[in-house]
């Protein structure tokens with residue numbers, strides 16, 4: 001499987017979590033990484049370029065911090081401009097058919113806070129509904145997110161565990177070893193990677 005990582009972080013120079021995750025991605029041969037804020041600092045996303053890149057890959061990963069229960073603004077701009085009617089969806093819009101889409105997200109709130117009883121009232125995957133349905137509209141298979149929880153409380157060692165888990169996940173996807181049917185039923189892909197549940201408090 002050919003994997004594309006579309007990375008969006010508007011303040012990458014201050015990042016702790018994604019700095020580590022991106023380092024892990026860069027060490028993996030065969031994964032295409034596109035840093036959207038670096039390529040499009042003025043939000044002038046080029047649909048033709050992006051569509052060409054998409055066609056060359058089987059698995060599309062949006063990697064980003066969780067901002068206001070969604071992604072940073074450039075992700076939305078990218079979707080608005082790239083996922084065109086007649087190309088991605090609608091009559092004859094089948095170019096993404098059969099590909100997989102997933103998100104790799106970091107959240108300030110911890111795992112317990114993202115639950116029906118917790119501070120944010122819903123699990124992270126529920127907030128991803130617009131992404132999930134957009135993938136479906138474009139005839140793609142949507143996989144649950146890989147989530148780095150409670151970013152402010154994570155030690156360097158815990159961050160390393162997440163980076164290692166992400167690497168395992170990418171390798172399994174590349175090698176076609178991920179049980180996609182099982183994966184689709186999960187709330188998060190974390191449990192497939194062997195990373196320990198790190199936090200349980202509700203904020």
Ligand SMILES: Cc1cc2nc3c(=O)[nH]c(=O)nc-3n(C[C@H](O)[C@H](O)[C@H](O)COP(=O)(O)O)c2cc1C
Nearest residue numbers: 015016017018065066067068069106107108109151
């Ligand atoms: C503008 C903004 C909005 C944010 N919104 C959320 C949010 O809705 N939920 C949440 O759990 N964390 C939220 N956060 C916290 C970030 O997700 C967290 O700082 C980030 O994932 C840490 O990753 P980094 O070290 O790579 O920057 C927000 C942060 C910023 C700056």
